[in-house]
Amino acid sequence: MNEVDKLKNMNEKPEIGYLVGGGLRENLKVRLVVPSHQVQEGSFIVIESGDWQFYGLVTDLQLGATDPRFADEQSEARLPINLAALLHGQTLYTNLEVLPALMLERGPEVGSPEYAQWRESIDLGLKPEPSPIPVKTIPPHHALARLAEPGDVAEIFGKVEKVGNFIIGYTREQDHPVCINLEKFVQRSAGIFGATGTGKSFLARILLAGLIKFNRASVLVFDMHNEYAYDDTASDTGLRVIGLQSKFPQSIRVVGLGKGAKIRDKMPDFNLEISMSDIQPEDVELLSRELNLKETTPTTLEALVTLYGREKWFSAFKQMRNGAMVVGDDGKKYPAPDSVAAWANNVGVNVMAAEALHSKMGRLFGRAYVVEQPAVDTVSEIVKALDGGQHVVLSFGEHQKDLDYLLVSNLLTRRIREVWERRTNEFRTSREKEPRPLVIVVEEAHKLLNQEIANQTTFSTIAREMRKYYVTLLIIDQRPSQIYDEVMSQLGTRVSGWLGDEDDIGAVLSGLAGRDALRGMLARLQPKEEVLLLGWGVPMPLPIRSRRYEDQFWQELLGKSGEKLIRKSEADLLKEIGY
Amino acid sequence: MTIISIGRLLRAGNAGFVVGCRVTQLDAPIFGAMVQADLEQDYRIYGLVYDIHIDDDGLVRQLVIAEDVDENVIADNRFNRNVPLEISILAIGYCQNGRLSHLLPPRPPLSLDSIYLCDQEELCKFTNAGHFGYFRHILRAENLPIEELLAAHLQQAQLAHVRYGDPTWIERASQELITLLRDNYPLLMNLLGSLRDVMITA
Numbered sequence: 001m002n003e004v005d006k007l008k009n010m011n012e013k014p015e016i017g018y019l020v021g022g023g024l025r026e027n028l029k030v031r032l033v034v035p036s037h038q039v040q041e042g043s044f045i046v047i048e049s050g051d052w053q054f055y056g057l058v059t060d061l062q063l064g065a066t067d068p069r070f071a072d073e074q075s076e077a078r079l080p081i082n083l084a085a086l087l088h089g090q091t092l093y094t095n096l097e098v099l100p101a102l103m104l105e106r107g108p109e110v111g112s113p114e115y116a117q118w119r120e121s122i123d124l125g126l127k128p129e130p131s132p133i134p135v136k137t138i139p140p141h142h143a144l145a146r147l148a149e150p151g152d153v154a155e156i157f158g159k160v161e162k163v164g165n166f167i168i169g170y171t172r173e174q175d176h177p178v179c180i181n182l183e184k185f186v187q188r189s190a191g192i193f194g195a196t197g198t199g200k201s202f203l204a205r206i207l208l209a210g211l212i213k214f215n216r217a218s219v220l221v222f223d224m225h226n227e228y229a230y231d232d233t234a235s236d237t238g239l240r241v242i243g244l245q246s247k248f249p250q251s252i253r254v255v256g257l258g259k260g261a262k263i264r265d266k267m268p269d270f271n272l273e274i275s276m277s278d279i280q281p282e283d284v285e286l287l288s289r290e291l292n293l294k295e296t297t298p299t300t301l302e303a304l305v306t307l308y309g310r311e312k313w314f315s316a317f318k319q320m321r322n323g324a325m326v327v328g329d330d331g332k333k334y335p336a337p338d339s340v341a342a343w344a345n346n347v348g349v350n351v352m353a354a355e356a357l358h359s360k361m362g363r364l365f366g367r368a369y370v371v372e373q374p375a376v377d378t379v380s381e382i383v384k385a386l387d388g389g390q391h392v393v394l395s396f397g398e399h400q401k402d403l404d405y406l407l408v409s410n411l412l413t414r415r416i417r418e419v420w421e422r423r424t425n426e427f428r429t430s431r432e433k434e435p436r437p438l439v440i441v442v443e444e445a446h447k448l449l450n451q452e453i454a455n456q457t458t459f460s461t462i463a464r465e466m467r468k469y470y471v472t473l474l475i476i477d478q479r480p481s482q483i484y485d486e487v488m489s490q491l492g493t494r495v496s497g498w499l500g501d502e503d504d505i506g507a508v509l510s511g512l513a514g515r516d517a518l519r520g521m522l523a524r525l526q527p528k529e530e531v532l533l534l535g536w537g538v539p540m541p542l543p544i545r546s547r548r549y550e551d552q553f554w555q556e557l558l559g560k561s562g563e564k565l566i567r568k569s570e571a572d573l574l575k576e577i578g579y
Numbered sequence: 580m581t582i583i584s585i586g587r588l589l590r591a592g593n594a595g596f597v598v599g600c601r602v603t604q605l606d607a608p609i610f611g612a613m614v615q616a617d618l619e620q621d622y623r624i625y626g627l628v629y630d631i632h633i634d635d636d637g638l639v640r641q642l643v644i645a646e647d648v649d650e651n652v653i654a655d656n657r658f659n660r661n662v663p664l665e666i667s668i669l670a671i672g673y674c675q676n677g678r679l680s681h682l683l684p685p686r687p688p689l690s691l692d693s694i695y696l697c698d699q700e701e702l703c704k705f706t707n708a709g710h711f712g713y714f715r716h717i718l719r720a721e722n723l724p725i726e727e728l729l730a731a732h733l734q735q736a737q738l739a740h741v742r743y744g745d746p747t748w749i750e751r752a753s754q755e756l757i758t759l760l761r762d763n764y765p766l767l768m769n770l771l772g773s774l775r776d777v778m779i780t781a
Contacts (some may be wrong), residue, residue: 080778086750
């Protein structure tokens with residue numbers, strides 16, 4: 001075959017089947033005319049019907065027979081091979097179930113007078129420029145179905161060349177690049193899900209690298225396991241994993257938790273210390289489960305705040321001595337004046353409750369990074385960096401307990417939220433300086449957003465309403481079912497790897513159309529490198545083979561010329577050499 | 580082209596007709612053979628032989644119970660019998676003004692019209708015209724051994740098509756039959772069994 005024939009062949013769009021039934025509610029049924037192994041669950045299908053093109057997703061493949069007896073009997077044993085093949089071709093078949101998602105007006109045939117008229121009416125502004133819209137009708141019987149071509153993928157998911165479109169992966173069968181629109185991605189909170197070992201962290205790195213390169217939003221990463229900033233070693237392969245700071249040394253600031261903290265044997269750019277005055281009663285209540293706090297805690301905390309104020313209560317409570325006694329003139333033992341019991345007696349709080357709280361908060365009092373007066377106001381520095389277009393990775397260093405993560409991430413996020421909220425309000429009043437969008441990346445999100453505490457954390461507020469204030473979340477989690485429903489339902493873009501648990505699958509698909517059809521797809525993704533794109537941020541659900549986090553990725557992302565960002569198709573290469 | 584007459588028309592209808600012939604003519608027609616009746620210029624009816632029937636008469640009835648029937652008597656009875664052999668034909672199409680059609684003939688042949696065997700060229704021409712529309716006449720004839728008739732016809736037609744350079748005709752014909760009969764499992768499986776035998780013997 002010469003090159004011209006090859007090119008011609010590539011331009012052909014071979015049909016894989018034709019429409020035989022179905023509907024919007026029960027999905028479309030396509031009779032397959034090619035061997036069933038050429039199509040997989042999750043394949044991106046285009047159904048052509050006159051002036052319209054319909055886009056859908058294969059959600060099931062079903063074997064059928066015109067009469068079950070044809071399927072039951074192994075007629076190939078009785079009949080000559082060619083006759084058996086003829087019989088099977090007519091009586092045994094495979095039906096695809098296609099979830100219709102989008103439709104697009106293509107207009108009359110290009111080159112026809114009708115097309116010229118149609119195009120003119122668009123150019124004159126009499127008709128809007130056609131764009132994919134959610135499917136509202138269905139193609140007729142016998143409409144031809146084919147696998148999506150690169151042009152179809154680009155039509156729906158965006159062209160690779162367009163600024164803001166970021167290749168997140170490739171279609172599974174034919175390797176066509178699939179983009180997500182980063183501009184849209186940061187407009188609402190997003191989530192990356194998948195059971196452990198499915199590559200969530202790698203996918204997060206890829207997305208973060210894309211966001212940082214795109215540079216329309218600042219990124220704050222709560223890096224509980226010190227994975228994102230500096231080079232790391234993959235837990236499964238033992239290979240070196242490039243850290244984001246290595247590739248974006250100018251734009252990423254690494255913050256280590258606690259004075260003198262080292263992250264992967266490197267000195268971070270700042271050290272974060274928490275001022276005692278920053279800790280609020282809500283921060284402690286948030287740790288109820290971690291510290292095993294009782295129902296009396298709010299009362300005790302309220303009494304502390306009433307007496308010492310919101311800034312001093314923590315310090316004052318820490319300084320109290322728990323169980324300290326003095327001997328009175330009468331020889332009896334009394335609570336020492338600086339004891340918890342003495343304070344409790346004075347303010348009318350249950351002594352045992354106060355002492356128990358003090359004892360349990362001992363874990364907080366002992367955190368090395370909680371200090372009376374930090375040497376530097378790191379929180380302000382972080383806000384400044386984010387505001388100045390830089391990105392921050394907060395590595396927790398040695399402080400990897402849930403307690404540290406919950407306390408620090410919530411406290412810091414609250415401070416940041418206040419700043420962004422204030423700036424947004426100022427912007428709305430003066431229209432002067434628009435706040436820079438901020439994406440807060442939260443790992444192990446279920447710890448911060450579970451049903452019990454979601455309402456007490458700043459994160460759930462952000463997930464629910466902070467889109468208005470230019471702050472969104474990127475949550476990374478392996479147990480989405482543990483995340484509060486109200487938060488899950490607000491997630492715009494969802495990228496999910498393999499999930500085994502029914503509840504987790506249900507949670508990822510909550511609030512989405514066609515979730516019953518997508519349910520099986522999630523459970524049957526390859527355990528590695530395959531993810532399902534879902535939600536508001538993507539035009540339609542699509543399983544893809546995610547991009548690999550390796551040298552080639554960085555070359556494509558950071559290559560000197562823009563062309564390197566694009567993986568050229570064979571057709572393009574042929575065109576370049578003159579065919 | 581050798582034109583072989585198989586007899587003259589005894590009785591007819593649109594859907595089929597019966598030909599009477601002498602025993603001496605019985606070498607020519609076989610079960611499943613395609614025949615033609617040339618009625619007038621530019622009007623020809625086609626049919627398939629589905630039954631060859633030999634009726635008794637009074638003399639045969641007596642002879643079959645007689646002992647030691649003389650060979651000359653048997654020969655005399657066969658060649659000079661009063662009752663003809665009957666060949667039943669299923670009408671499957673016609674040709675008028677040079678146009679082949681797989682519809683039933685508009686008019687049947689008339690009494691004593693001569694009926695001839697189709698040669699292989701004619702067979703190929705008729706079976707290649709249209710899209711196997713004549714199969715429906717065969718499949719509709721429920722009181723006939725449909726699968727055997729089809730197998731016999733396909734075997735003879737296949738030989739003709741192979742000779743005239745179209746060995747894939749049998750596949751197209753089989754495919755069409757499978758399509759037509761896919762909702763009739765017993766008949767289709769019987770037919771495929773017959774076709775298997777055709778292919779084995781081909």
